[in-house]
Amino acid sequence: MNVMSASAQLPPSDRVINGPTPKHAQLREILRRTVERELPPGSPIPSERDLAETYQVSRLTVRSAIGKLVEEGLLSRVRGKGTFTAARRMELQLYLMSFTEDMRRRGMTPTTEVVKTATEVPPAPSAHALGLTAGTPAHHLVRLRRADGVPLAVERGWYHAGRMPGLLDLDLTRSLYVQLAQSYDLRPDHAWQTVWAESADRETARLLGMRAGSPLLVFRRVSSVNGEPIEDMTSWYRGDHYQVTMQLDRNTPDSGQHPHYGGTR
Incomplete structure (x- = not known):
């Protein structure tokens, strides 16, 4: 111009x-x-x-x-x-792939900032998702994910402490899924994911470098290994950088076919 x-x-x-x-x-x-x-x-x-x-x-x-x-x-x-x-929105693929792997596949350099770690009692919905009895602690992990230096997502997750002791002692700036495989021989093979839109609260907006109230895509995913839940993760993605495209096929409700959900780790 x-x-x-x-x-x-x-x-x-x-x-x-x-x-x-x-x-x-x-x-x-x-x-x-x-x-x-x-x-x-x-x-x-x-x-x-x-x-x-x-x-x-x-x-x-x-x-x-x-x-x-x-x-x-x-x-x-x-x-x-x-x-x-604005940069062209990236397609957010709905399959089980780590954030690190996804960004590298796009030719971008991923980085991760650990915002919070704790082992504490999770809220009731997360305890239920992980199959924990009331009052049982879980690992809590909050991370900020960037690609080429641009903040793209905030992840807040709960992890089954009994199945991954010492998780918070690992290098959590690296791909979490890689470390779950290396340290615990855990490789998530199934997940249920829910997607919705919401406005950024003050803390999420601060982490993402946005104004409070900016549009976000939100994904909550419960991942399991051999039918045992290990992760309850919610990710907030910048709405100005991502879009989601889904293939829809006409199937009967009892056909047994379900979409393969994913997100970022």
Whole structure:
């Protein structure tokens, strides 16, 4: 997007004029066309000041137009750096694959930050999912997952302490599934997963570098090995970076066929 000194240099279709359509709405559509036709994902857009000068509007008008495009997921704000065209959403595959393996398959560099570890009594739903009696402790693990330095997901999980003693002493910045196989000979072979959407709470938004209230995709997965549950994990994914595509086939309810669910570890 070339910054010009005055709107007179712009073609008529890219000028903001006085009329029944609010100026911020006009500017939003101009920016939308420019982003969709001219700018590849991850490209910076001009500053609010430059845009205000180019289109002869106030910075408040610019801020309103950009804000709407951020809400739509077309633009993305990066603290301290500016506003960029949003990266194309990655397909979130629904099968049992580790986050590390998935990101490497995409040609990206995965990293993990451990936010919290504890062995404590889980909430009742997690205790039930893991087959634990009331009051029995489990391993609690919270991790932030990044790809190429960009925070993509927050994972909060509960793990069956009796089946993996000493889990929290492992290097939890590495792939958890790899370590479960190496240290405990546990290889999850089945999972039930539930998917929903919600707005980011303050803590999750802080970890992901987003505004509170931003859209998230949420996955809760209960994984098992040979029919024995070992993991109850909920993952919060940035809605501006992911989309989910599912193949739907016409099957009878009692056909015995179920989708193969997955997520990230």
